[in-house]
Amino acid sequence: MAHFVLPSLRYALAGMALALVSHSVLAQPLSVENAKVRAVPPVSTNTAAFMVLHNRGDSDLAVVDARSPAAEITELHNHVDVDGVMQMRRVAEIGLPAGGSAELAPGGLHLMLIDLVAPLHEGDEVEITLVLDSDETLTFSAPVRRIEVMGGGMSGKDSGQNGGHQAH
Numbered sequence: 223m224a225h226f227v228l229p230s231l232r233y234a235l236a237g238m239a240l241a242l243v244s245h246s247v248l249a250q251p252l253s254v255e256n257a258k259v260r261a262v263p264p265v266s267t268n269t270a271a272f273m274v275l276h277n278r279g280d281s282d283l284a285v286v287d288a289r290s291p292a293a294e295i296t297e298l299h300n301h302v303d304v305d306g307v308m309q310m311r312r313v314a315e316i317g318l319p320a321g322g323s324a325e326l327a328p329g330g331l332h333l334m335l336i337d338l339v340a341p342l343h344e345g346d347e348v349e350i351t352l353v354l355d356s357d358e359t360l361t362f363s364a365p366v367r368r369i370e371v372m373g374g375g376m377s378g379k380d381s382g383q384n385g386g387h388q389a390h
């Protein structure tokens with residue numbers, strides 16, 4: 223591996239770093255706990271991230287977007303009961319009232335990581351950025367973990383193989 227950096231690239235990187243510093247303002251009132259990404263078999267191209275969000279501020283806020291370098295697309299999802307069948311739906315935002323919290327957990331709200339750029343291994347750290355309605359962002363890393371499917375009865379079925387909506 224070459225260790226030198228071309229001058230033009232060096233300038234480009236410096237500019238990028240400046241742009242990130244000036245644009246990415248830490249969303250102070252928002253805190254993230256217990257973030258994790260579901261480990262999936264290498265054939266799976268999608269996975270989900272779970273966490274607990276707390277709004278410790280005095281005003282309401284909402285998470286309106288998310289992104290991760292680990293996936294081509296990151297979406298906010300929820301599960302809804304449609305005639306007794308749980309289906310995933312993309313949601314426009316995850317609202318957090320002042321002093322409130324939201325749990326992203328299997329069977330409910332989650333971040334959907336779609337078209338993973340590389341297979342994820344247990345123990346890997348995945349960078350995730352949440353975008354608020356105020357345009358503030360919060361970036362953190364979440365470890366890849368094995369996460370059991372909730373609801374029992376499904377444990378005998380290898381639900382991770384299709385890489386699709388049943389993966390979580």
Ligand SMILES: [Cu+2]
Pocket residue numbers: 270299300310332333334
């Ligand atoms: Cu989903």
